[in-house]
Amino acid sequence: MSRKLRIVQWATGSMGKTCLRAVLDSDAFELVGLFVYSDAKAGLDAGEIARRPATGVRATSSIDEILALDADVVLHCPMLPSPYEAQDDEVRRLLESGKNVISINNYFHPEALGRAYAEELESSARKAGVTLAGVGVNPGWAAEQVAAAAAGVCLRLDRVSVSEVVDCSSIPNPAYVFGALGMGADPADVDLVDGPMARTFTRMFSQPVAALAEKLGLSLDAIEPDHALTLAPHEMQVRAGIIAAGRVAATTWRVHGLVAGERRITHAVNWTMDTELPAFAGRPHWEVIIEGQPGLRLAMDLTEGPDEGARTRPEQYAVAGMVLGAIRKVCAAPPGLYRG
Structure with a gap:
């Protein structure tokens, strides 16, 4: 039997806590460390938090204490940062301490952000003989695995479109909803070309586009x-607070x-x-739409499990499932950037 x-x-936000519970509930893993950003959580037992x-x-809340641990892998699940590269330094330190790193925010296909950028990350991983992976459902699965597999039925492939619609109304964290996601903002204050959110999400979702193109044998120019905004037609009460009419609602x-010059791959997250x-x-x-010979349309929905009504949403379980399923693969992979 394989060792634990x-x-x-x-981190122990909504996604981090879901991964933490999954680790504690599994017989395949042993939790040896827990990093938190909140002073209120520091010192608490992991079981109490989960x-x-x-x-x-x-x-x-000390990265030095985490670096000193003997661990196989770090499940890196902080809130999405702005700028997008803000967590690179801590990730490189984790790698250089001899720990594999699985991120849910970045590193899915870092070559899309520039060869020099990818090589710097790869150097930190190779130096310590470990692996860096980005793992999730989107990016990580919907385009890179599902759309890539679906395109295999086509004799001629003209265009691939992958879109996701995520209901954020039940997210409880105001800092995340009104900060990281940009909900409730005055549209006049949102720069969809060069603003901080636009830069972050362009860099994030360029990665599944580039990864899918590589799998399909397309050389992108x-x-x-x-990007686009949808405004609230009336005042909206959501779990995190209130969105005024005329403010960003999607x-x-x-x-x-x-x-x-032709758009061959489109990836949209709503x-x-x-x-x-x-x-x-x-x-x-x-939704995956493939134009070609033949064409194909694939629609998928996540559904509630047996614990329907729990505060943990199906999307969170899905990401945690992808992360836990990748742990042994990442730990066994050649040092460098993970090619799952």
Whole structure:
């Protein structure tokens, strides 16, 4: 029987806590460290934070304490940063301390952000003989795995479009909803070309476009952002607070991959505070549309499990499932950037 892999959980927001619980509930892993940003959580037992029995592992806000641990892998699950590269230094330190790193925010296909950028990350991983991976459902799965597999039925492939609609109305964290996601903002204050959110999401979603192009054998000339906002038609009460009429109620972060000036791949992520807004009503969670011979349309929805009504959403379980499923693969992979 394989030995238990030693896990460090980094951050305990909604996604980090879901991964933490999954690690504690599994017989395949041993939690050896827990990093938190909150002073209120530092010193607490991991079990108390996860609503699980005591583990003997105390949370710390000291990166030096985490670096000193003997661990196989760090599950890096902080809130999405701005600028997008803000967490690179800590990730490189984790790698150079001899720990594999799995991120849910970045590093899915870092070559899309520049060869020099990817080589710097790869150097830190190779130096310590470990691996860096970006793992998730989008990026990480919807385009790179599902759309790539679906395109295999085509004799001629003209265009691939992947879109996601995410209901954000039940997210409780105001800092995340009104900060990282940009909901409730005055549209006049949102720069969809060179603003901080536009730069972050262009860099994030360029990665699945580039990864899908590589799998399809397409050589992209350029990656082109094409973002949009949807405004609240009336005041909206959501779990995180109130969105005034005329303020941002949904964002569309859309990136195109161009070949000879033609948009051959489109990847769009729509975060909305109301799935009944006209732009999103009736749409599935994911939709893959392939134009070619033959064409194909694939619609997918995540559904509630047996613990329906729990505060943890299906999307969170899905990401945690992808992360835990990747741990042994990443730990066994050649040093450098993960090629899953």
